[in-house]
Amino acid sequence: MAGERVAVVGVGQTVHRTARKDVSMAGLVREAAQEALDDAGMTWADIDAVVIGKAPDMFEGVAMPELYLADALGAVGKPMMRVHTAGSVGGSTSIVAAKLVAAGLHQRVLTVAYEKQSESNATWGLSVPMPFAAPLVAGAGGYFAPLIRAYMYRSGAPRYIGHLVAVKDRLAALRNPKAHLHIPDIDLKMVEESFLLWDPLRYLDVCPSSDGAMAMVLGSEKVAQAAPGPVAWIHGMAMRSEPTMFARRDQVSPQAGKDCAKDVYTQAGINDPRADFDCAEVYVPFSWYEPMWLENLGFCAEGEGWKLTESGATAPDGDIPWNPSGGVLSSNPIGASGMVRFGEVAQQVRGRAGDYQVELKSGLALGHAYGGGSQFFSMWVVGNKKPA
Amino acid sequence: MRDVAVVSFACNAVARDASHNETEMIVPVLREAIEQSGIPRGDLGFVCSGSLDYLQGGPFAFVAGLDAVGAWPPVRESHVEMDAAWALYEAWVAIQTGEVDSALVYGFGKSTPGDLHEIMSLQLDPYYLLPLWPSMVDMAALQACAFLDSNGATEKDLAEVAARSQRNARGNPRAVRSADVAVEDLLKQPVTHHPLRDADIAPITDGAAAIVLAAGDLARKVTARPAWIRGIEHRIEAHAPGVRDLARSESAKAAGAAAGATSGNVDVAELHAQFSHEELILAEALGLDAAQTDINPSGGALAANPVMSAGLVRIGEIAQRITNGVADRGVAHAASGPCLQQNMVCVLEGE
Numbered sequence: 001m002a003g004e005r006v007a008v009v010g011v012g013q014t015v016h017r018t019a020r021k022d023v024s025m026a027g028l029v030r031e032a033a034q035e036a037l038d039d040a041g042m043t044w045a046d047i048d049a050v051v052i053g054k055a056p057d058m059f060e061g062v063a064m065p066e067l068y069l070a071d072a073l074g075a076v077g078k079p080m081m082r083v084h085t086a087g088s089v090g091g092s093t094s095i096v097a098a099k100l101v102a103a104g105l106h107q108r109v110l111t112v113a114y115e116k117q118s119e120s121n122a123t124w125g126l127s128v129p130m131p132f133a134a135p136l137v138a139g140a141g142g143y144f145a146p147l148i149r150a151y152m153y154r155s156g157a158p159r160y161i162g163h164l165v166a167v168k169d170r171l172a173a174l175r176n177p178k179a180h181l182h183i184p185d186i187d188l189k190m191v192e193e194s195f196l197l198w199d200p201l202r203y204l205d206v207c208p209s210s211d212g213a214m215a216m217v218l219g220s221e222k223v224a225q226a227a228p229g230p231v232a233w234i235h236g237m238a239m240r241s242e243p244t245m246f247a248r249r250d251q252v253s254p255q256a257g258k259d260c261a262k263d264v265y266t267q268a269g270i271n272d273p274r275a276d277f278d279c280a281e282v283y284v285p286f287s288w289y290e291p292m293w294l295e296n297l298g299f300c301a302e303g304e305g306w307k308l309t310e311s312g313a314t315a316p317d318g319d320i321p322w323n324p325s326g327g328v329l330s331s332n333p334i335g336a337s338g339m340v341r342f343g344e345v346a347q348q349v350r351g352r353a354g355d356y357q358v359e360l361k362s363g364l365a366l367g368h369a370y371g372g373g374s375q376f377f378s379m380w381v382v383g384n385k386k387p388a
Numbered sequence: 389m390r391d392v393a394v395v396s397f398a399c400n401a402v403a404r405d406a407s408h409n410e411t412e413m414i415v416p417v418l419r420e421a422i423e424q425s426g427i428p429r430g431d432l433g434f435v436c437s438g439s440l441d442y443l444q445g446g447p448f449a450f451v452a453g454l455d456a457v458g459a460w461p462p463v464r465e466s467h468v469e470m471d472a473a474w475a476l477y478e479a480w481v482a483i484q485t486g487e488v489d490s491a492l493v494y495g496f497g498k499s500t501p502g503d504l505h506e507i508m509s510l511q512l513d514p515y516y517l518l519p520l521w522p523s524m525v526d527m528a529a530l531q532a533c534a535f536l537d538s539n540g541a542t543e544k545d546l547a548e549v550a551a552r553s554q555r556n557a558r559g560n561p562r563a564v565r566s567a568d569v570a571v572e573d574l575l576k577q578p579v580t581h582h583p584l585r586d587a588d589i590a591p592i593t594d595g596a597a598a599i600v601l602a603a604g605d606l607a608r609k610v611t612a613r614p615a616w617i618r619g620i621e622h623r624i625e626a627h628a629p630g631v632r633d634l635a636r637s638e639s640a641k642a643a644g645a646a647a648g649a650t651s652g653n654v655d656v657a658e659l660h661a662q663f664s665h666e667e668l669i670l671a672e673a674l675g676l677d678a679a680q681t682d683i684n685p686s687g688g689a690l691a692a693n694p695v696m697s698a699g700l701v702r703i704g705e706i707a708q709r710i711t712n713g714v715a716d717r718g719v720a721h722a723a724s725g726p727c728l729q730q731n732m733v734c735v736l737e738g739e
Contacts, residue, residue, distance in 0.1 A: 002485040002486040002487035003484070003485035003486055003487070024515060025514070055447075056441050056447035056448060057440075057441050057442060057469065057510075058441060058442070058446075058447050060514070061510065061514065062510060062511070062514050062518075063440065063441075063442045063507065063508070063510035063511045064440065064469055064470065064511050064724070064725070066470075066624075067511050067624075067627055067724065067725040067726070067729055067730065068511070068512065068513045068514065068627050069627075070624045070625070070626065070627055070729070070730075071626055071627055071628070075624050076624065076625050076626050077623060077624075077625065077638075077639070077642065078623060078624065079621070079622050079623060079624070080622075080624040080730070081468060081470065081474055081477070081478065082468055082469050082470055082474075083466065083467070083468055083469075084441075084450070084467055084468065084469040085450075085465075085466055085467050086448055086451065092466055096466065096478060096481075099478075099481050099482060099485050099487075100481060102485045103481050103482075103484035103485045104389075104484070105481065105484065125447060126447055128445065128446040128447060129446075130444075130445070130446045131409070238464070239464055239465065239466060240462040240463065240464060240465070241435075241454055241459055241462060241463055241464075241465035242454070242459050242460055242461075242462040242463075243454040243455050243457075243458075243459050243460060244451060244452075244454070244455075246460070254462075255461065255462055256462035259461070259462050260462075372448065372451050373451075375451075375454070376465075
């Protein structure tokens with residue numbers, strides 16, 4: 001990784017719910033930020049700069065909300081930035097914040113991502129008809145379902161594979177008290193019998209719509225060494241983007257995702273992601289995206305992802321647990337979902353994941369987020385040992 | 389710190405561009421900035437942009453920008469929902485880490501399809517301020533009143549800023565408002581938002597801007613006289629207008645001091661003032677003296693205000709004057725939010 005060493009020294013996360021009517025937007029972000037500061041053993045005054053991220057402003061109806069949130073996040077008198085890179089934004093925001101430390105500009109940076117989806121309806125917020133563009137009026141599910149069908153056609157995966165992921169991630173979420181969805185009696189039959197939204201996606205194959213926020217305090221090596229608890233060192237971080245539509249673009253397994261993974265693996269010295277990582281938190285908003293991203297991220301060969309899922313390898317007790325927190329399928333405050341992935345892997349390598357802690361062998365884990373029409377990617381690798 | 393310079397600048401601003409969408413509007417600006425930089429498109433290490441969904445009227449305004457960038461093979465890329473001056477800051481940080489040696493930065497926005505002054509009301513605290521629906525101009529007028537009340541300045545002082553802007557803008561081909569006007573004539577205009585007149589308010593503008601940054605030897609290789617970034621800092625202050633002194637800009641002052649704005653001669657300054665009184669508040673905060681510093685020689689945002697790139701344009705205007713040898717050292721400023729809530733100061737120098 002370029003620049004100075006950076007570590008996650010504090011992590012905070014709200015409880016995710018359909019509607020957090022007990023807090024304002026400011027209250028929501030502050031709840032996560034305060035927990036991250038407490039975890040880092042810091043106060044607001046210790047923070048040098050604040051980087052906030054979220055998905056489209058239309059989800060809450062507040063334009064450039066960093067302005068209104070400056071006070072709640074203790075940013076007054078400090079530098080503050082607002083990142084927006086579609087669904088990957090939670091990951092991108094973490095990376096932009098980490099770069100402020102890697103560049104040697106700041107010692108302690110607070111980064112926060114949130115979405116308060118109960119303020120609007122995300123599906124319609126994503127479906128505003130624009131002049132001179134074909135109106136999809138389909139939300140994210142309507143956009144991604146055809147790509148999933150293309151994946152099924154290519155790989156020959158049976159129809160129940162997606163449902164397996166839907167069950168696996170919801171069972172995992174039962175061990176995560178902050179997860180939005182807790183469905184104790186979930187099983188394959190319940191998913192299969194839930195209503196069809198966008199073929200092949202049934203209601204329970206799809207992520208919920210959540211209110212929630214995630215926060216992290218990122219520190220320099222000096223700050224990390226003085227931290228009161230274990231820290232997660234950043235071993236690599238990368239972002240890649242490609243345009244939405246052009247001839248020959250592979251939307252099922254995008255090149256930008258492959259390039260981003262290769263970059264971050266090279267920085268972190270990862271040769272075989274399935275063997276080298278202890279776990280991964282990967283942005284899977286629709287169940288089928290687990291097998292699709294298993295292939296795109298090089299955890300198996302093309303066409304083999306669904307077999308890996310079916311074998312149970314990605315379950316919490318499998319050899320490469322994916323989304324032991326319950327993932328996006330169990331909590332989805334859109335703009336924060338990427339940072340939740342990045343923060344959850346930090347908690348895993350710190351040994352702070354509670355009832356969903358995975359066994360640490362290499363001490364390395366992958367955080368991943370994607371957005372737009374599968375075209376924006378952000379990833380980081382964190383570890384419990386200081387990088388060389 | 390690595391030495392980083394602005395090696396090219398291109399921009400476009402018109403009163404109304406009804407014949408191009410945002411992507412089409414960006415294409416020629418990016419092409420010009422890249423060609424001028426002498427760095428092949430594929431060699432640019434990082435891309436970062438600034439835009440606002442609410443201007444475009446739909447989510448993900450920045451996504452189609454990738455078509456204009458020609459982001460294939462995939463690029464290292466990011467976006468801020470802020471003026472593109474902050475995109476330049478993010479790109480400058482990326483270069484500081486050593487990850488990349490160059491970056492393309494751009495910003496764009498069309499103000500004409502909607503009502504800019506009402507759209508900007510959506511920036512306000514949604515619980516306590518927005519329900520009152522003060523427009524962007526209403527908020528600015530509050531600040532103008534506070535400024536005039538605090539130090540004995542008058543509407544004539546505001547008109548002097550507006551008149552100088554319009555006169556300076558005559559030399560700026562991108563100005564959408566320029567004329568040889570007299571202060572007395574401007575003062576005959578009706579006051580629309582006490583104490584502001586039309587001439588005190590930035591004109592509605594559609595436009596885009598792009599800058600290429602390069603580090604050290606690369607900058608020297610592609611440019612005879614790179615405009616080096618010697619300091620770049622930004623600060624935000626409290627949101628509620630009632631909890632800060634609107635007559636002054638503490639955040640601009642702090643950013644200017646941290647960037648070293650006044651630790652040398654300032655030949656030229658470009659201030660992102662969308663209202664006449666903002667220029668006076670900013671000049672005071674940055675310690676600029678109109679007798680020694682040429683302030684807003686382009687006419688500033690009062691001459692052309694392409695929202696979401698108007699701050700980046702200020703950096704480009706200063707860089708261009710340094711590269712052309714017109715100036716040795718200059719200060720560029722960008723602002724965001726109601727009543728100058730957030731401010732950036734960038735100090736540029738020639739070799």
